[in-house]
Amino acid sequence: MTRLEDPMDGDHPNEECGVFGVVAPDRDVARITFFGLHALQHRGQESAGIAVSDGEHVMVQRELGLVSSVFDEPSLRSLVGHSAIGHVRYSTTGKNKWDNAQPVALPRGDGLVALGHNGNLTNSDALRRRVEDMGHELRATTDSELITALLAHEPGSLLDAVCNVMPLLQGAYSIVALTEDELVAFRDPNGVRPLVLGTVDGGWVVASETCALDQVGAEFEREVGAGEAVRITAEGTESRQAMPATTRSLCIFEAIYFARPDSILDDTAVWQLRHDMGIELARESVPGADLVVGLPDSGTPAAIGFAKESGIPFSEAVVRNRYVGRSFIQPDQELRANGVKLKFNPLVSVIEGKRLVVVDDSIVRGTTTRRTVQMLKDAGAAEVHLRISSPPITWPCFYGIDMADRDELIAVGQTEAEIAAAVGADSLHYLTLDGLQRAVGRPADGYCRACFTGEYPIPVPDASGKERFEAQAAAGAG
């Protein structure tokens, strides 16, 4: 697979996808979906799409780019209906091309089924063979198209189709699907990726995170349960436990990095969880230092917690250019070498001569961290002590997060001292698994923590499975 790297950042797991759905007959559902997706933009910046149903037809608009560049007033006005789904995408399976943008839509009976997916299937190979045996010609290279094809093939109501298809799927999925007369939201039996349900004036909303409910003025009702399928209509919701729920394994990286700080996970604001990770980190290891600084934005809450617990003052020390997101314009070699400066700029007057504790949430490859440490030293920092508010990442993710291959992970086979030396820091400490668990305040078995432990809650394919699927699909799709 050609991994699309964020040219500015090889040190955070890359974002996944965000899904949104709304049923509200007297409201402008396309506009509500637009704003819902806007709130979920941090989960994927490569493509955006909305599908709307007016009861007779499903219309889809999807395009590469940010939500605000894909949709404008005329396009939103043309998407008229009573229910809608939306999707923002970061490519975890399949290259970043238009065919892979979502919602995916395929003919179903006399109409269409459209689908938006957050997650990654671990049995794509077997499903692909099954779908091809059904006579379906794959256009895209995503597992989302496989799920859509399976739903398109099933007769009966969409809810029945979902309940028949879910037992065929293995892996992580939080999905919204739409036909002319039904919207169904469903989630894998381990609940790896988040999905929440809310009410909005005149209807119902489903979204990857509660921040999207807030954005459209919806009230949080509950999580969509692990293994649950919920049909949402103007009359209300109908829930079916399509698959027996196993032990919930919510991705712990939602708490560490992915979810927006104002989203709520398990009744607690994500900001608070990160703040408490900083407190636990300070209980484990405090170096002699003058200032605690966080790398904005994701490192900031943990830095504030660390400062409170350690008694070392917190300060902003770098300014982030918020508008350097993933870009289709790749920097040339010279710009690439200066990549960190495109994203962060140091506040020299704050940093000069100071011993810094720099709090960040994770390190994947170490490349960006090395440049950041160098940038702080160039700005006059006397010492740089890294404190990371998650344990070392030593295993890849098969459930929809683009981490890296195992041989690219800097923490594999290296001690903290060796990693500190490799990135040029004066010291380094990772939050322990126990410390992380104390901060999130739930038993370890409520979360997937496989990228730290290698204990995968859902069977994973051999590492080449995903690449093989894409290569075959690409050959088939031309």
Ligand code: SF4
């Ligand atoms: S392996 Fe890591 S990133 Fe992937 S779902 Fe599990 S906790 Fe999340």
